[in-house]
Amino acid sequence: MKTSNDNQNQELHRNYPLCGWSSWKVGGNADFFCQPENKEDIFYSLKWAKKRNLPVHFLGRGTNVLISDRGVEGLVIGLQKLNTYRERQEKGRLCIRALAGVSKAQIMQIFLRHKLAPALFLCGLPGDVGGGVVMNAGVGQDISPKEFKDIVDWVKVIRDDKVIMIPGEDIKWEYRFSAGWEPGLIYEVGMSWPIEPLPDLPLRLKDIALKRTQSQPLQSASCGSVFKNPLTGEKSGALIDRCGLKGYRIGQACVSNKHANFIVNMGGARAEDIHHLIQHVQRTVKSKYGILLEPEVRYMGRWDGYT
Ligand SMILES: Cc1cc2nc3c(=O)[nH]c(=O)nc-3n(C[C@H](O)[C@H](O)[C@H](O)COP(=O)(O)OP(=O)(O)OC[C@H]3O[C@@H](n4cnc5c(N)ncnc54)[C@H](O)[C@@H]3O)c2cc1C
Structure with a gap:
């Protein structure tokens, strides 16, 4: 069943199949599902769930989750439509701010255009930016930068009806794990890297992509x-x-x-x-x-x- 949120363009789906949202292509239905396009939609959804005492879950691109066959209780908020970003240059650094649902591939393309090193670890990494922060996604190779920890300056988290800015250094970064930003939804991420182009970057990227395909x-x-x-x-x-x-x-x-x-x-x-x-x-x-x-x-x- 598909119902419409009063006063909102955002649709609220009941009994929504999540199988297509998981890269494993498994899992049952979300009791409720919505896809906010902006902060206001998120605030509305969180309030809606709170009023009904429902648990809330967040889903980026679903490339690191095992969703139960019996589905997910409460409201699942899918983040794919939070997909805008901006870039600028400041004090010799390339600065990117991206909403959580922007894919890592999009961020990789920006760094690649400037021939900057973060493109190397982002190459072939699935999922979105929010999921990248939550998982401190990255690679095992000895390169710099090698994971989200190395490029994140700040994150904005939506907690209840507030947006909270958390500097990257206040986040506890571990291997494929981060803490110190929760509870809440990572809404926006600020990243940057010095503008020091690597002339051989396109060649190195080809090599990385080939290794992924081979292994x-x-x-x-x-x-x-x-x-x-x-x-x-x-x-x-x-x-x-x-x-x-x-x-x-x-x-x-x-x-x-x-x-x-x-x-x-x-x-x-x-x-x-x-x-x-x-x-x-x-x-x-x-x-x-x-x-x-x-x-x-x-x-x-x-x-x-x-x-
Ligand atoms: C083929 C393949 C290769 C991969 N290779 C790598 C690799 O080399 N390195 C690596 O680190 N990972 C790798 N991964 C795993 C995965 O892509 C990463 O962990 C990725 O960062 C997950 O992002 P996502 O958007 O899919 O997150 P999801 O799977 O949607 O979510 C992961 C967790 O984060 C939470 N979450 C997601 N977004 C938010 C948000 N905005 N706010 C709060 N919580 C949120 C979810 O609730 C969930 O608990 C690979 C996956 C695949 C399928």
Whole structure:
């Protein structure tokens, strides 16, 4: 059912399928779903949910979430329509401010146009800018910058009926994790980098893109790396591979033959299959190497009762 928000252009959908919003192509329906286009829409949606005592969840491009087959309770706010950005040059730096739903690919293109180093780590990174801050998305290679932490100057967070500005240095940045900005919705992100063009940047980008294509199953539905690399310095993918789990399958969910830290949807997988495969991989690696792999992917929705 589709209902219309009074006094708002924004549509409020009831029982909205989220499967198409997840790069894994799994998951049930959101009880309610909306796609704000501006701050006012967001304030309205948050108030609407609060009045009804409903939990609120945020969804960027869905490239790092495992959405339950049983759907998501309350209101899911999809951020794709928050998609405007501006760039300017100031004191020798290229400064970009982007709303949360701007894709990383768009930001990469801006840095590329100026031949600046952030294009290197952004190359091939899926998802949007908001998701990039939440996950401190980046690459493992030893380059600078290598993750969002290195380019973010500030974020604006919408919390209840306020917009709060948080400087980048007040955010606690960790490997594929950030804190200190929550609770709330990351609405806008300010990023910058010194204007020091790298003449060989286009060539290096080609190389990075090629490496991704060669090492990752980009033709299949996935969520990228399922597990964080353990603090021991080993790679999760290598540990999973050494356990002989490449190609291991539960239902239509399968440990990729190309990259053992990817779980791919072979077509028609259920979120439950992926969840059970995640658990199987964890158990197997733990029993062989004594290391409990921590999922990088975020669980979303009704997961209570699953073992
Ligand atoms: C093929 C593939 C390759 C990948 N390679 C990499 C890689 O090299 N490096 C890497 O770091 N990641 C990688 N990823 C994972 C993923 O793309 C990143 O984590 C990305 O930053 C997630 O962004 P998103 O917009 O999809 O976030 P989502 O998946 O939509 O959300 C992730 C989490 O952030 C929350 N969230 C999202 N936006 C907001 C917001 N504005 N305010 C508050 N909370 C919010 C969501 O509720 C959820 O908990 C890959 C994924 C795929 C599919």
